[in-house]
Amino acid sequence: xxxxxxxxxxxxxxxxxxxxxxxxxxxxxxxxxxxxxxxxxxxxxxxxxxxxxxxxxxxxxxxxxxxxxxxxxxxxxxxxxxxxxxxxxxxxxxxxxxxxxxxxxxxxxxxxxxxxxxxxxxxxxxxxxxxxxxxxxxxxxxxxxxxxxxxxxxxxxxxxxxxxxxxxxxxxxxxxxxxxxxxxxxxxxxxxxxxxxxxxxxxxxxxxxxxxxxxxxxxxxxxxxxxxxxxxxxxxxxxxxxxxxxxxxxxxxxxxxxxxxxxxxxxxxxxxxxxxxxxxxxxxxxxxxxxxxxxxxxxxxxxxxxxxxxxxxxxxxxxxxxxxxxxxxxxxxxxxxxxxxxxxxxxxxxxxxxxxxxxx
Ligand SMILES: C[S@@+](CC[C@H](N)C(=O)[O-])C[C@H]1O[C@@H](n2cnc3c(N)ncnc32)[C@H](O)[C@@H]1O
Numbered sequence: 222x223x224x225x226x227x228x229x230x231x232x233x234x235x236x237x238x239x240x241x242x243x244x245x246x247x248x249x250x251x252x253x254x255x256x257x258x259x260x261x262x263x264x265x266x267x268x269x270x271x272x273x274x275x276x277x278x279x280x281x282x283x284x285x286x287x288x289x290x291x292x293x294x295x296x297x298x299x300x301x302x303x304x305x306x307x308x309x310x311x312x313x314x315x316x317x318x319x320x321x322x323x324x325x326x327x328x329x330x331x332x333x334x335x336x337x338x339x340x341x342x343x344x345x346x347x348x349x350x351x352x353x354x355x356x357x358x359x360x361x362x363x364x365x366x367x368x369x370x371x372x373x374x375x376x377x378x379x380x381x382x383x384x385x386x387x388x389x390x391x392x393x394x395x396x397x398x399x400x401x402x403x404x405x406x407x408x409x410x411x412x413x414x415x416x417x418x419x420x421x422x423x424x425x426x427x428x429x430x431x432x433x434x435x436x437x438x439x440x441x442x443x444x445x446x447x448x449x450x451x452x453x454x455x456x457x458x459x460x461x462x463x464x465x466x467x468x469x470x471x472x473x474x475x476x477x478x479x480x481x482x483x484x485x486x487x488x489x490x491x492x493x494x495x496x497x498x499x500x501x502x503x504x505x506x507x508x509x510x511x512x513x514x515x516x517x518x519x520x521x522x523x524x525x526x527x528x529x530x531x532x533x534x535x536x537x538x539x540x541x542x543x544x545x546x547x548x549x550x551x552x553x554x555x556x557x558x559x560x561x562x563x564x565x566x567x568x569x570x571x572x573x574x575x576x577x578x579x580x581x
Contacts, residue, residue: 276510283550286579290541292558294396294576298565301372302392306339306566308332316380316388317371319343323386325571333567346386358382370454373398376426378451389421389447393560393573394489397527398427401485404524404580405431408484412524415476417469417488417511422448422462424487429460433485436463438472440496468496470507473514482520489529504533508540512547523551524581529560531574540577553581 298304303315309332312325320342332339345359355367371380373395381389405412405428414428419437421444428435429452439445445464452458465472469490476482488511494502508530515526526548530540541557548555557577561570 276513278509278513280546281549284552285545286548286551287554288541288545289554289556290558291537292556293570294393294558294560295563295570296393296395296561297563301374302390302395304392304562304564304571306332306334307564307569307571311339312571313339313342316390317369319365319369319380321388322346324348327571330569333564333569344382348386352384354384355382357384357386373423373427376423376430376455376457378421378423378426378454379447381447390423391420391573393562394424394529396560397487397529397576397578398424400578401487401525401527402427402431404485405433408524412484413482413520414485414487415473415483415518417473417486417515418490418494419448419487420444420489422451422464424489425462426452426455426457426460428485429457429462430455434461436465436483438465438467438469440466440468440494440500442466442497466497468498468500468502470502470511470514471496471500473511473518476518477514482518484520484522484524486515486518486526488515488527492530492532504530509543509547512543516547516551522581525578527576527578529574529576533575535575537575537577540575544577544579548579551579551581553579555579 301317305313305315305320307313307325307328308330310324310326310328311322312328313334314321314323322339322342322345324346343360343362344365345361347357347359349357365382368379368381371378371390373390379389383389401414401424412433414433414435416425416428416435416437419425419439422437425435425437425448437448439448445466449464452462469488490502490504490508490511492504496502512528519526528540528544537557537559541555544557545555555577559572560574560576561572563570
């Protein structure tokens with residue numbers, strides 16, 4: 222069988238089976254997966270769909286939004302999650318009840334906690350390439366199941382040992398979630414949120430709990446299944462969330478054509494990814510179009526557009542310039558910088574991603 226057109230030999234496939242989910246090495250999450258395949262159940266032959274004609278982009282008229290940068294948004298240790306220590310290419314984290322060790326390429330410093338603290342752990346990502354799923358983890362104390370109960374700020378969801386070293390949540394995103402929940406509450410009117418590349422749905426759950434009507438899009442059927450499960454576990458089944466398996470770009474294009482509009486758009490794209498039909502997402506090629514689309518599917522009184530980017534060779538200045546130019550004439554402000562996690566042991570900062578957000 223012919224392998225997929227493989228522009229995306231990056232590191233991020235989270236769910237190789239679905240192939241749609243891309244890992245982010247921002248937390249050391251993954252070795253290169255040149256074997257990324259499209260949506261679950263699809264074959265490996267080339268089913269990539271031709272792309273829609275590229276958008277004709279030109280510089281927008283109007284005053285540029287105000288700007289604030291650099292902005293460093295920080296997640297500090299809390300009852301749900303803590304980066305306990307890091308060093309020597311590893312990180313030690315507390316996810317709910319479990320202490321977990323995973324590789325962390327950025328941790329070029331030395332561990333601050335003694336070896337006994339690093340030995341007293343529940344799960345270690347071994348990355349054993351012969352194994353799939355949970356087999357890539359070692360459980361030094363008691364054998365653990367694939368999933369375990371987790372919480373974010375009172376929202377219950379499932380943590381999971383995936384074969385891509387991820388556990389189903391990117392804790393640094395909590396900074397965006399809190400900000401978004403604040404905007405939704407302060408709006409005191411119905412708010413529509415679009416969460417593109419939504420993964421396991423934490424952002425969607427936070428938005429729904431805050432009172433928004435949410436549309437969640439991800440290319441991976443598996444991730445959507447997990448996100449739905451999270452909605453139930455969180456007791457938010459009655460909240461209006463549309464779960465959609467689709468290519469983010471295609472979905473946004475369709476929304477533009479249909480005249481569907483949103484007050485808040487979140488997009489957290491991988492460097493490389495695939496839609497369910499093998500549609501290719503390449504951040505450097507596609508981000509300008511998608512950012513432009515995000516602007517054009519905003520309501521007349523939008524609140525915010527939040528972009529996160531990781532594992533790319535770029536500075537936040539690049540996405541800042543893109544966002545500021547794209548939101549010219551809209552007023553508001555573009556703030557850009559990094560999302561970091563503050564370590565508990567010695568207070569060092571682990572940078573996880575770049576972000577840029579336009580806020581009305
Ligand atoms: C790193 S995750 C996003 C994480 C999420 N924002 C969060 O904080 O939990 C990237 C997601 O993008 C999805 N994805 C990759 N390519 C896609 C595409 N072309 N269209 C839609 N989703 C895609 C993957 O399945 C994966 O769930």
